[in-house]
Amino acid sequence: MVNFNSFEKNINGKESTGNTVTENLTGWPYNWWRLMDNYKIGVIPLPLFIIAGIFIFAEVLVTGELPSEIVVMVVTCAFFGFLCGEVGKRLPIVGKMGAAAICATFIPSALVYYGILPEPVVVATKKFYKDTHILYLYICCIIVGSIMNMNKKTLIQGFLKIFGPMVCGEIVGMLVGVGVGYLLGLTPFETFFFLVLPIMAGGVGEGAIPLSIGYASILGMEQGDALGRVLPIVMLGGLTGIICGGILNRIGKAYPHLTGNGRLLPADDEVADKKAAKTESIIDVTTFASGVLLAAILYMVGMIGHKETGIPAPVGMLFAAVFVKLVSGVSPKVLSGSQVVYKFFQTSVTYPILFAVGVAITPWEKIVDAFTITNLIVIVCTVVSLVTTGFFVAKKLGMYPVDAAVISCCQSGQGGTGDVAILTAAERMELMPFAQIATRIGGAINVSVSLLILGNFLV
Numbered sequence: 249m250v251n252f253n254s255f256e257k258n259i260n261g262k263e264s265t266g267n268t269v270t271e272n273l274t275g276w277p278y279n280w281w282r283l284m285d286n287y288k289i290g291v292i293p294l295p296l297f298i299i300a301g302i303f304i305f306a307e308v309l310v311t312g313e314l315p316s317e318i319v320v321m322v323v324t325c326a327f328f329g330f331l332c333g334e335v336g337k338r339l340p341i342v343g344k345m346g347a348a349a350i351c352a353t354f355i356p357s358a359l360v361y362y363g364i365l366p367e368p369v370v371v372a373t374k375k376f377y378k379d380t381h382i383l384y385l386y387i388c389c390i391i392v393g394s395i396m397n398m399n400k401k402t403l404i405q406g407f408l409k410i411f412g413p414m415v416c417g418e419i420v421g422m423l424v425g426v427g428v429g430y431l432l433g434l435t436p437f438e439t440f441f442f443l444v445l446p447i448m449a450g451g452v453g454e455g456a457i458p459l460s461i462g463y464a465s466i467l468g469m470e471q472g473d474a475l476g477r478v479l480p481i482v483m484l485g486g487l488t489g490i491i492c493g494g495i496l497n498r499i500g501k502a503y504p505h506l507t508g509n510g511r512l513l514p515a516d517d518e519v520a521d522k523k524a525a526k527t528e529s530i531i532d533v534t535t536f537a538s539g540v541l542l543a544a545i546l547y548m549v550g551m552i553g554h555k556e557t558g559i560p561a562p563v564g565m566l567f568a569a570v571f572v573k574l575v576s577g578v579s580p581k582v583l584s585g586s587q588v589v590y591k592f593f594q595t596s597v598t599y600p601i602l603f604a605v606g607v608a609i610t611p612w613e614k615i616v617d618a619f620t621i622t623n624l625i626v627i628v629c630t631v632v633s634l635v636t637t638g639f640f641v642a643k644k645l646g647m648y649p650v651d652a653a654v655i656s657c658c659q660s661g662q663g664g665t666g667d668v669a670i671l672t673a674a675e676r677m678e679l680m681p682f683a684q685i686a687t688r689i690g691g692a693i694n695v696s697v698s699l700l701i702l703g704n705f706l707v
Contacts, residue, residue: 295333309364328369329352329603333351334348346497349669349672350592377607379608385543387680398576413647414659416637421630425444425629442481445480445578451687484619492657510677563688601668636654658687659691664684
């Protein structure tokens with residue numbers, strides 16, 4: 249296990265890792281250290297959490313504003329993100345079914361809508377999120393780290409096999425969704441194009457917006473009206489996917505033989521890989537920095553590919569990372585650095601990111617507007633049938649059904665932000681590369697083919 253903590257000396261002259269304090273010692277600073285080590289909100293020691301909250305609200309009350317610079321926003325997003333996540337974790341029953349990710353995303357959205365979250369916090373968070381595109385740094389570090397941690401054979405087989413559950417799940421999900429809509433009095437056209445398709449469109453940027461543009465052109469609608477109808481369904485589909493991810497996580501814990509805990513396929517040489525990784529697990533700070541730089545460089549490759557080919561930058565980066573892994577383009581030590589970067593972002597950045605997403609790009613009012621019984625039944629039936637099909641098809645193909653079904657959940661997610669929330673609820677962030685394939689490529693294919701059929705049908 250990588251440990252960057254410096255060693256401290258206790259009064260007996262013995263070395264301590266800094267993570268625990270000798271229990272027999274009392275008084276200052278030992279009681280204070282025990283308080284910091286034993287009580288945490290997320291990853292933040294309780295005393296530091298309280299101090300951070302005092303500073304944030306003092307700044308807002310005294311100056312009437314909050315700077316959007318990165319230092320202040322790291323503290324702000326960490327404070328609110330881990331607070332909302334902690335609320336979700338402590339909820340009875342649903343707390344173990346993905347409620348932490350749901351709360352970290354949707355509580356901030358509701359607080360903004362009802363005017364409870366201070367306006368300076370809202371303004372600063374939106375500006376920080378949109379100016380820095382921090383989500384892309386998070387996704388690229390997670391993708392590169394998880395790919396570098398995979399066995400080569402499993403990596404290739406996983407990418408080839410995952411399309412089976414994806415395609416079958418989408419076909420069954422579409423048929424079930426349209427059928428349920430018809431039984432509830434909706435026309436097949438309305439159900440498919442305004443309920444089922446938005447769920448599997450790949451989120452907002454690559455899904456809802458292209459759909460609204462296509463509908464405006466083909467159906468003669470105003471783009472704003474089309475987006476207003478599609479966007480809430482994307483949100484509700486993502487919420488359903490998060491819940492399903494949490495339920496799958498509980499199934500995996502109850503039936504361990506059904507899950508690889510973040511791996512899609514059993515690998516004969518997994519043990520050998522872990523042994524090799526152990527030999528490189530003790531790294532210095534420069535190697536950690538190399539892991540961050542590797543992720544950033546590969547994302548730049550994806551950005552260049554996007555300009556040249558139109559392929560989304562995260563997908564281009566994913567292919568570049570797979571290529572680097574397959575040709576052994578970086579040393580085992582740098583691979584270890586990437587894996588530690590992945591762990592850092594997974595444990596320390598997820599909930600702050602979800603808070604920023606909830607404040608900046610999750611409109612609570614649109615979710616409420618779409619929350620009708622008919623819409624809800626169609627969406628739940630569509631997503632559940634999609635995930636269930638993925639589960640059983642994956643099992644037939646020799647994959648871990650729980651982990652493959654989590655990827656199916658991501659097919660109904662809210663793009664990259666949805667992947668983060670779903671994988672967080674499922675506790676399987678290692679699946680991010682496959683989730684991006686399901687979301688980005690799967691969504692793009694669904695949107696393109698459906699708009700092509702719609703245009704030819706009306707013509």
